[in-house]
Amino acid sequence: MNKPIFIVAEIGINHNGDMSICKQLIDIAIDTGCNAVKFQKRDIDLVYTQEMLDSQRESPWGSTQREQKIGLEFNQEQYSEIDQYCKEKEIEWFASAWDVNSQKFLKQFDCKYNKVASAMIVDTNLLKTIAAEKKHTFISTGMTTYKDIEIAIDIFKQAGCPFELMHTVSTYPMDFADANLNMITTLRDKFKCDVGYSGHEVGLAVSYGAAALGITSLERHITIDRATYGSDQAASVEKGGLRQLVGAVRKIEKAMGDGKKVFSEKEMAVAIKLRAHLDWGKDL
Numbered sequence: 001m002n003k004p005i006f007i008v009a010e011i012g013i014n015h016n017g018d019m020s021i022c023k024q025l026i027d028i029a030i031d032t033g034c035n036a037v038k039f040q041k042r043d044i045d046l047v048y049t050q051e052m053l054d055s056q057r058e059s060p061w062g063s064t065q066r067e068q069k070i071g072l073e074f075n076q077e078q079y080s081e082i083d084q085y086c087k088e089k090e091i092e093w094f095a096s097a098w099d100v101n102s103q104k105f106l107k108q109f110d111c112k113y114n115k116v117a118s119a120m121i122v123d124t125n126l127l128k129t130i131a132a133e134k135k136h137t138f139i140s141t142g143m144t145t146y147k148d149i150e151i152a153i154d155i156f157k158q159a160g161c162p163f164e165l166m167h168t169v170s171t172y173p174m175d176f177a178d179a180n181l182n183m184i185t186t187l188r189d190k191f192k193c194d195v196g197y198s199g200h201e202v203g204l205a206v207s208y209g210a211a212a213l214g215i216t217s218l219e220r221h222i223t224i225d226r227a228t229y230g231s232d233q234a235a236s237v238e239k240g241g242l243r244q245l246v247g248a249v250r251k252i253e254k255a256m257g258d259g260k261k262v263f264s265e266k267e268m269a270v271a272i273k274l275r276a277h278l279d280w281g282k283d284l
Helices: 019-031 050-055 067-074 077-088 100-107 125-133 146-159 182-191 205-212 239-256 267-272
Strands: 006-012 036-041 057-060 060-064 092-098 113-116 136-140 163-168 193-198 215-222
Touching: 006 019, 006 239, 019 036, 019 077, 019 239, 036 077, 036 100, 050 067, 057 205, 060 067, 077 092, 077 100, 092 100, 092 113, 092 146, 100 125, 100 163, 113 125, 125 146, 136 146, 136 193, 146 163, 163 182, 163 215, 182 193, 193 205, 205 215, 215 239
Parallel strands: 006 036, 006 215, 036 092, 113 136, 136 163, 163 193, 193 215
Antiparallel strands: 057 060
8 A cells, every 4th residue: 555645734824924823724734634734935035026025015014015025924933933833733844945045044943844836946056955955855846847847856866855746737726627637647657756736726626636646745725714815815725625635535545445456255245145146156
């Protein structure tokens, strides 16, 4: 039997800068049986242009993009609190860094895993910084070509860093018709590595399909309420849906079996009954 799918509850920035909400989301991940929670870390002055940061955007934190971006970022003290809380609750946490400075910041917490966001898979300096840590890394593949993926894989292989790809379609929310789940098999066959799925769709059906295709990891954004302020909230899963997702994935894993044809004892009892009129089974 294959190892269980590693289920990641992506908190991302759905905490909206509020530690109370953040801890509630961590608790939801624990209560529903997820294996880890994940965040996003950015140095906004490196990730965004000055022009963009100065532009108008109404949010709970003010009227500019800068105020909104700052409001969504946790600082040193808050990440230390996350680290302590997750240790107390015995759940793994990690984050996708969007720049080298943020990856260096995260290194102090010695998380077990790293993550490459789809947006950052083309940043070779960041990839080299992550790969140098030699921690198991989940690499999302949205908005990429095969060449982009090949370059990323080469960096991780040269560094001797374990990794797995994650099939991703980077639209928020993703239309189910765009999921292209057969790419999971394509990536696995082409690059000879484990492949997971990072979903941004509304609902759970696509994630079930991914689980049935043999993924090794599954990542979904989570939220307390999909109507909450935030760009990722609509494509996120609330507690009830997350509980349903995790439970169904574990059932799908068991239901997949080993692919070997077996005439079981349970079937034999039925066969004897249904084939009695055929004078069948005397020599069994």
